[in-house]
Amino acid sequence: MASRPAHDLLQRVFGYDDFRGPQQDIVEHVAAGHDALVLMPTGGGKSLCYQVPALLRDGVGIVISPLIALMQDQVEALRQLGVRAEYLNSTLDGETAARVERELLAGELDMLYVAPERLLTGRFLSLLSRSHVALFAIDEAHCVSQWGHDFRPEYRQLTVLHERWPDIPRIALTATADPPTQREIAERLDLADARHFVSSFDRPNIRYTVVQKDNARKQLTDFLRGHRSEAGIVYCMSRRKVEETAEFLCGQGFNALPYHAGLPPEVRANNQRRFLREDGIVMCATIAFGMGIDKPDVRFVAHTDLPKSMEGYYQETGRAGRDGEAAEAWLCYGLGDVVLLKQMIEQSEASEERKQLERSKLDHLLGYCESMQCRRQVLLAGFGETYPQPCGNCDNCLTPPAAWDATIPAQKALSCVYRSGQRFGVGHLIDILRGSENEKIKQQGHDKLSTYAIGRDLDARTWRSVFRQLVAASMLEVDSEGHGGLRLTDASRDVLTGRRQISMRRDAASTTGGRERSAQRTGLSVLPQDLALFNALRGLRAELAREQNVPAFVIFHDSTLRNIAEQRPASLDELARVGGIGGTKLSRYGPRLVEIVREEG
Numbered sequence: 001m002a003s004r005p006a007h008d009l010l011q012r013v014f015g016y017d018d019f020r021g022p023q024q025d026i027v028e029h030v031a032a033g034h035d036a037l038v039l040m041p042t043g044g045g046k047s048l049c050y051q052v053p054a055l056l057r058d059g060v061g062i063v064i065s066p067l068i069a070l071m072q073d074q075v076e077a078l079r080q081l082g083v084r085a086e087y088l089n090s091t092l093d094g095e096t097a098a099r100v101e102r103e104l105l106a107g108e109l110d111m112l113y114v115a116p117e118r119l120l121t122g123r124f125l126s127l128l129s130r131s132h133v134a135l136f137a138i139d140e141a142h143c144v145s146q147w148g149h150d151f152r153p154e155y156r157q158l159t160v161l162h163e164r165w166p167d168i169p170r171i172a173l174t175a176t177a178d179p180p181t182q183r184e185i186a187e188r189l190d191l192a193d194a195r196h197f198v199s200s201f202d203r204p205n206i207r208y209t210v211v212q213k214d215n216a217r218k219q220l221t222d223f224l225r226g227h228r229s230e231a232g233i234v235y236c237m238s239r240r241k242v243e244e245t246a247e248f249l250c251g252q253g254f255n256a257l258p259y260h261a262g263l264p265p266e267v268r269a270n271n272q273r274r275f276l277r278e279d280g281i282v283m284c285a286t287i288a289f290g291m292g293i294d295k296p297d298v299r300f301v302a303h304t305d306l307p308k309s310m311e312g313y314y315q316e317t318g319r320a321g322r323d324g325e326a327a328e329a330w331l332c333y334g335l336g337d338v339v340l341l342k343q344m345i346e347q348s349e350a351s352e353e354r355k356q357l358e359r360s361k362l363d364h365l366l367g368y369c370e371s372m373q374c375r376r377q378v379l380l381a382g383f384g385e386t387y388p389q390p391c392g393n394c395d396n397c398l399t400p401p402a403a404w405d406a407t408i409p410a411q412k413a414l415s416c417v418y419r420s421g422q423r424f425g426v427g428h429l430i431d432i433l434r435g436s437e438n439e440k441i442k443q444q445g446h447d448k449l450s451t452y453a454i455g456r457d458l459d460a461r462t463w464r465s466v467f468r469q470l471v472a473a474s475m476l477e478v479d480s481e482g483h484g485g486l487r488l489t490d491a492s493r494d495v496l497t498g499r500r501q502i503s504m505r506r507d508a509a510s511t512t513g514g515r516e517r518s519a520q521r522t523g524l525s526v527l528p529q530d531l532a533l534f535n536a537l538r539g540l541r542a543e544l545a546r547e548q549n550v551p552a553f554v555i556f557h558d559s560t561l562r563n564i565a566e567q568r569p570a571s572l573d574e575l576a577r578v579g580g581i582g583g584t585k586l587s588r589y590g591p592r593l594v595e596i597v598r599e600e601g
Ligand code: ADP
Pocket: 016, 017, 018, 019, 020, 023, 040, 041, 042, 043, 044, 045, 046, 047, 048, 294, 296, 322, 323, 324, 557
């Protein structure tokens, strides 16, 4: 049977029982010498798709990756499996680079990671023509696309591989979900004839939650308390907010670090390193942080501001739960975010065409935030995928939101905007509706308006919710002068004239109890009776990681340790059957693991 060698290798080297999803088809296709374009979500298991065929075929697998900072960890993870892997990039000293090149020529490598700019040098291409290459893997293939934010010009030149070595299979991989980028990859990398393997982009282990901003810091700390001593990312919009949030969280007893493009490179590198290597760090970051963070045990991704688009949001949240264990994507947003982002678009220097694109991206995202439907269904629909049933693992499925008839409040809000001249911001509009007697109201003579004090029946929080939903649904627009004033739109007319009914989402009260309980269920599920052993195993792993100066997860994943703690293998034979333990790890670490199980068990 054709699949035997691949399957044997998977068990022997990687210690996994079975391929996941489409992995087996991809591996066999590439191992047989064909080209492939693989679209799979983060955490789907792309690496195996080129690692297994590279090991099955004669020669060295060349992996092109833009993520220099991560090559070392990837190579280290392979070495832990007994694979002869190396990398070549600008961080190596001349001597080491020369050794790697010698090993390449001597056929002593199974796998070589290389940065695109290095690959494209005449020197390296000539080295390659004197080596025996098993395959070319082009990782993060969306870097070839000008539309994505990770555009790398060198990627455009990778067609040289096909031109010079037409018989060597190429496999390009990306986790980018949107169809235009996918088409561009196939075209630019000359992979139109390659077989395309498109997986579902669903990440079933991630729980999506959106909360309305009320008391942002308290909401964030409540959320984080449900994730004590777990690693996660807190995204903030600005550099300043990153630093303030990190400082605030440290003050609250969390192990938080800042990351943004304005920090000195060595601070950035060091913080990233700590995030990868230490347990339980909360990284407060702008979106400069993330591409290629392949730490498998990120348990949550929190957004404290509105992201700019669905694709961005999906990519950022995709960094949670790559190990397939329960993880949480939490987004906290409010009216202020909507107004700010809309203002930024209107005030930018971009062409009208570009602005239109940005507007529709934002509207799409707002639709997601305000939706009362299953979040997963909305999310995947955005990527052209149909998710048949409500998922049962998002906030809207778990606690279905209540709707209320907001037609009359919407009419009051819109007429208040109109009567006051379509130039005031939400705070003032609510003051008018609620009949406030402050200075500005008197100065402007707004206590004489027919809409003055007609909204005393609702509290300010509810009014904010009404305005937010009106803006999100484009029944109000934000002025382009940048004062945050609101104006009517074409869509408002039907509401004002009573031709259109408005149903709104009732914002949940900001309680914490329920949230904390639900957060607990999204952590790594270690049974209470296994906890002592699990922690002892973690202790051993930390020791091994320190000795070898590598991140703990390249030695064992949390899930592997949890499985050991659960199954309590009494011998090496039994240990070999635990998922995640291949031959090399078994002989290297097996005896010590079994010893710990014996002592603790
Ligand atoms: P991606 O690059 O697609 O984000 P990775 O290749 O890093 O994903 O794989 C994600 C995680 O899933 C890794 O921890 C990997 O070890 C694990 N994994 C991949 N394939 C399998 C499999 N067949 N069985 C068990 N675990 C797997």
